[in-house]
Amino acid sequence: MEYRNAVFIVTEEHACPIYNVGDEFVIHDFTLTVERNKEVCLMLVQEVLKALTGTRPLHPRFTQTGVRRTKFECGGCTGLIRFEYKKENAYSTLQMNLLEVAKKRAKKQLIEEFFGLLREMEIFEPLDDFDLQDLALLMKLQKYPANKVIIEAGELGTHFYVVLAGTVAVVREDNKVIAEIGPGDIFGEMSLLSGELTYPSVYSKTVVQLAALKAKDFKHVLSRYPILQIFFYRVLVNRAQKNTMRSGNISSGMSGELTDINSVELFQLINSGGKTGQVQFVFDNCQAVTLFNEGEIVFCGYGELEGKEAVFSLLAKQKGLFTFQ
Known part of the structure; x- marks a missing residue:
């Protein structure tokens, strides 16, 4: 039972409906725990159980430093993830404990930096602080220099964005700026809600800081908090109406x-x-x-x-x- 107390990390992902690369889950005395803002997939539980009991073939690999890593695979649904052993669940040295504490403190501080802005937004008013913190944990901080394309027209939407600082511009095919978006505003949701290709393009007018939520996490949030669907439906209707008038x-x-x-x-x-x-x-x-x-x-x-x-x-x-x- 080599992995009865261990931490695993997702290293590859192909169309998995729940997990992303970098997600972690913990095995402790044959119990499986995922991050509090993620659901537990029963397919994943089955694969982990096979790995623990030795009925799942393992795929050993070696890192550049010669460290042996064993890779596991979960592909029981429409998607596929590969995950590997990261570390023991308990830290053996004081230095490792301090390093982990420092990482958690830095992540908490990063979330607190834009939590206040999220709290003031109308869209997130129905969520209590605990639920909003869960949402913030799913979001990744991104920075773009000025004049950088963030969303290219004609592509599948990949993220929902909240502008934390700076200004982004919404641009038509003829390079005409039809809107400017600043702190507290959102973009990228239209393609995720409608399933259609992105239009128009969005680029950074100034240096911008964004909180980005991946498409699958966006759908997870809407499923977990149905009240947000009402707000986004209104947004979808209003944006469609504006596009109709602009046309x-x-x-x-x-x-x-x-x-x-x-x-x-x-x-x-x-x-x-x-x-x-x-x-x-x-x-x-x-x-x-x-x-x-x-x-x-x-x-x-x-x-x-x-x-x-x-x-x-x-x-x-x-x-x-x-x-x-």
Whole structure:
């Protein structure tokens, strides 16, 4: 029973629905423990049991320093992982204990650096601090220099990102910047939610620091916390609506913010589409309405203003909500 008390690490992964390279699990007196933010796979339990009882063929290999490592394999489902013995569960020297404590302290400090930002985000409000810490443990800190491509259009989405510091730009095929994203904002979720290829591209406008969550962990989080699915569904609908408007289409019931599409662009969409209807605006201190007939403005009222004066005042507004009906 060579491995009755040991730590194993995943060294290879191919389409495994749960584990990533670098994940660890612990064997202690024939009990299997994985990291608290991971589920226990029964297929993995079976493979570990075979390894412990000697019924699973082992694959020895040697490192560059000549240290013998035994590799195990789990491929009982749609995916495959290979894992190997890392170390004994208990540390034999004071130096090893101190090293492990230092590593855990550094990881905890790293999480605490961006935990406060995650806590303030609307998306994570339904999670208590303990659950949010679990989520933070799954995320990896990434840094990019300025003008570096983070997401290339036309590829499968691999990560969900939270911007911790700096600014990233969302860019169309014609190199036009259609949005800038700063600290506390998210991106990368559209492809993961829809299963479609990424679009548009995203690159770092400045030096940026991101918290990245792998696609499989993103799906795990949504499964574990169903309440987050509601928020992401709203995000998916809103983003799809914005993309539709940017493509030159608008239909009854669409709503949004002037920070995403200004009044000039909105009126141009209605005019080019020959739409008939009304746009209602809501601002901090007043409301406005503009009526269209086959794309032409037939009435505009903004507070006490009407006609051209009301239109010109509306075109100058940078913030507010609108609904086209």
